[in-house]
Amino acid sequence: MAWISRNWTMIGIIKGLIVTMKHILQVGNRKTVTVQYPYERMKVAPRFRGKHAVDEDACIGCGICEVNCPNSTIQIVKYDTRWFPEFNLGMCLFCGLCVDACPMNALKMTGDYELADYTRESLVYGPERILFKKEVSK
């Protein structure tokens, strides 16, 4: 019974009730922290590691990313006369080692995180979905 003789004034409960009442009445800056996800999105961090992207002009198809990948996510495939990496994102752990290892700085990771899909096959991102062309300023 010690706990009740200690807390018989119920100060803690009353303080808590005041805090929740402030939330209900929106006293002070109590903005909603969640967002209405499919309709609005939070900004991802600038160094967020999402889906990969390969610079079409810079990539030389050397295969160093393939060697460095801990999960054998990457395979070098032929695409339109040149060789490019192909990512099986079902196995990728988004560690970013391929990006670190690229000698031409052709690889980067985008902020795209909505990668869920219906089949395993559609998780294999070939060069047609990975490549991008850097805007060259003249």
Next chain:
Amino acid sequence: MITNAYELIVAILSAIGVYDMILGYFQDMGMEFILKVIIVLVEIAVLLVFVLLTVMFLSWLERKMFAVVQARYGPMVTGPRGLFQPIADGIKLLSKEDIIPATADRWIFTLAPYIVFVSVLLVYIPLPFGESLIVSDLRVGLLYIIAISAVTPVSILLAGWASNNKYSLMGAIRAVAQDISYTIPLAITAIAVVVFVGSLSTVDIVNAQQGYWFGIIPKWFIFLQPLGFILFLIACIAEMGRIPFDFQESEQELVAGFFTEYSGMKFAMFFLAEYAHLFAVSGIIVTIFLGGWTGPAIPIIPIQITSLIYFIIKTYAVIFFAMWLRDTVPRVRIDQLLHIGWKIMIPLALLNLLVAAFVVTAGVI
């Protein structure tokens, strides 16, 4: 003098001028009782629709308030501010598979949710929604309410036992222990009010609270018996099984308590019963301690409508408090619950009754 909803319907029909015509039509066939049955069925239908709409609104309100307190949005997509979310939930539950576990006691398992719902619905019968807006003014109204509330733990125990699941049984045992230990202070504090009124009828209790002291303070029993009100409120929250006393559910420990194994329509029945119970118990608190449907009369508008509005406002204030408490506090331990019930609430309730009886006998009020 109109005293209940049946007579009110008859009076409305007479005012329109169709009652005599209908009555004559049935009298020609020699079957007036069919007209009575029809009017009673209309009453029941109105009550059921009211209860269902209330349950829908309350479940939305509860989720929304919880979300606001936690700095979330809550339901937003279905309808304006997610107001139609309960309809979507109901349709989902109705279309779900109705699973009965292989080892469950089929009959009791199927019966239990309906007993819970019916026992909650029966509480509405002597509940005065407003001047003459009462299904039946029983002379033993308060006793009836307490007796019917005592059916709920039985059906909860049936549900927990029939599920043949350790979590269900555990939740049911806890719920029964809690209900038994909190019905006693509930009944004793109610008796303290009955001592003042001299009647168990809910209408008499409300009528005794009309008028003002010194022209300002309404003659509500909350001002006469503040201790009794606090005890009654705590006991009611415990009997409803809401946080901080939600031992029948205990979702962190017991999955979902006694309705762990229920799904589909049967789960919906428990859900309906929970919120219908919340409204009924809040209505009882309002009737006994907060003056029921009494309030300043507004000219032109008939008293049936104003009293209904006062009752609804007061009831929602009590419901708001219960939800506010749920959003704030964690659950107490089971031994703490029983300590509070037996060692604090019951002695205080007896003291309250003693003081009330003394005051009435001495003729102070």
